[in-house]
Amino acid sequence: MLFRRSFNLEIFKIFFGRWTLISIVFSGCFLFFLMSMSTSPKTKTTRDVRFIVKQTTSKNSTDTNTYSWKNVQDIIFQPKASSSPTPEIPSDRLLWQQAGFPEGDANPSLVAILDMFHSKMSQRGRKLVNPHSYRYIHNVPNACVGRKVELIVGVPTRTSSFEARQAIRESWAQYANDPSNNAVVLFFLGVQSDKAGQEQIDAEALKCGDIVQEDFEDTYRNLSLKSVALVKWVSVYCPESTFTLKADDDMYVNMPRLLVRLRQQLSRGPLFLLGAIHQNTAPFRDKKNKWAVTRDEYPDKLFPNYLSGTAYAMTSTAAMRLYLESLYVSFLFLEDVYLTGLVADQAAVPRVADSDFNWAKYEADGCKFRDKISGHKNTPEEIRKIHKELFDPNLRCAAG
Numbered sequence: 001m002l003f004r005r006s007f008n009l010e011i012f013k014i015f016f017g018r019w020t021l022i023s024i025v026f027s028g029c030f031l032f033f034l035m036s037m038s039t040s041p042k043t044k045t046t047r048d049v050r051f052i053v054k055q056t057t058s059k060n061s062t063d064t065n066t067y068s069w070k071n072v073q074d075i076i077f078q079p080k081a082s083s084s085p086t087p088e089i090p091s092d093r094l095l096w097q098q099a100g101f102p103e104g105d106a107n108p109s110l111v112a113i114l115d116m117f118h119s120k121m122s123q124r125g126r127k128l129v130n131p132h133s134y135r136y137i138h139n140v141p142n143a144c145v146g147r148k149v150e151l152i153v154g155v156p157t158r159t160s161s162f163e164a165r166q167a168i169r170e171s172w173a174q175y176a177n178d179p180s181n182n183a184v185v186l187f188f189l190g191v192q193s194d195k196a197g198q199e200q201i202d203a204e205a206l207k208c209g210d211i212v213q214e215d216f217e218d219t220y221r222n223l224s225l226k227s228v229a230l231v232k233w234v235s236v237y238c239p240e241s242t243f244t245l246k247a248d249d250d251m252y253v254n255m256p257r258l259l260v261r262l263r264q265q266l267s268r269g270p271l272f273l274l275g276a277i278h279q280n281t282a283p284f285r286d287k288k289n290k291w292a293v294t295r296d297e298y299p300d301k302l303f304p305n306y307l308s309g310t311a312y313a314m315t316s317t318a319a320m321r322l323y324l325e326s327l328y329v330s331f332l333f334l335e336d337v338y339l340t341g342l343v344a345d346q347a348a349v350p351r352v353a354d355s356d357f358n359w360a361k362y363e364a365d366g367c368k369f370r371d372k373i374s375g376h377k378n379t380p381e382e383i384r385k386i387h388k389e390l391f392d393p394n395l396r397c398a399a400g
């Protein structure tokens, strides 16, 4: 803008100067210059098609965002029915391993997708920068075998949080115990050096059968790895599931309400993330802050929009897309900014904001949760209390 304004001033001087002839020559050159400017950028922008995703949910707030589609829109991850011809497994086992897929579980359609995806990314000069090739210490590989699962729930948790896991198993995760609800609840862990703690996890995994543990160090700065572990698990072991939910272990989740909302959103399109949105937030630069981000880790002034990590849901198609894309997006320890912001932008997965998801702490009260999907920062006792009240057939709530 500034540039153009000073330029006009120059022209002004030239036209009103005495050298009319020179000014005509100059303006001719200038016109030619303008014309060439207006044609050249076109060739540059054809590769990145910008479009606006606008998902309007009546009263709910809406995330309107400009996504860069970047030529990946033709890869839609829909696992083929078994009647379709099996794609050949490419010989590139190294790629398979780098992407962190377990050797014994080569899912032919996924191998083909990964291969296709990788060659697209290579064409665009993108490198596999964030391989997720950790080994499973505990896994539940058969959770989806022989059944059509509607919802996978992944709860990132630490070895020491046994009480939190138990409260979830005995409350909202009960939803998955009813065979008419096709849901699976799994806990995602890394490893801590504490030997006794690991023995407890081993026993818990055996007894409860819901522990997925990978061999990365379980630290706060490695939190994003647990979310990537979840979308990877869905991609490998349950690609035919419909939805995936990520919820922290201090959350109460109103499962029936969540599913009503997810099914409703699915009718609008197969690719979305759903949750509480954070818009135009800036990174904390003060080193003393728990969430401090250095300029090396993230240079920009603002984060992309993202969904609160307390709880967010997505289609499993979106989960697969996020997993593959995460391999090509540099790691950031803030898992929600990373997966639902940076990676989602690259993967062109639209975020849908829903005010039923919340990162505020609500009073631990069944009535409060009747029209909510999630709250935050509830203790194991509170989680049990909310559940008991919410599902109490005699629950009477004040009007409103």
Ligand SMILES: *[C@@H]1O[C@H](CO)[C@@H](O)[C@H](O)[C@H]1NC(C)=O
Pocket: 057, 058, 059, 060, 355, 356
């Ligand atoms: C969100 O939108 C849905 C569908 O349009 C509507 O049924 C629901 O009541 C809305 N929720 C809120 C909190 O406005």
Ligand SMILES: *[C@@H]1O[C@H](CO)[C@@H](O)[C@H](O)[C@H]1NC(C)=O
Pocket: 215, 216, 217, 218, 219, 220, 221, 222
């Ligand atoms: C994350 O886990 C990896 C693998 O165990 C480890 O090498 C690394 O030091 C951890 N990073 C942080 C910041 O804790």
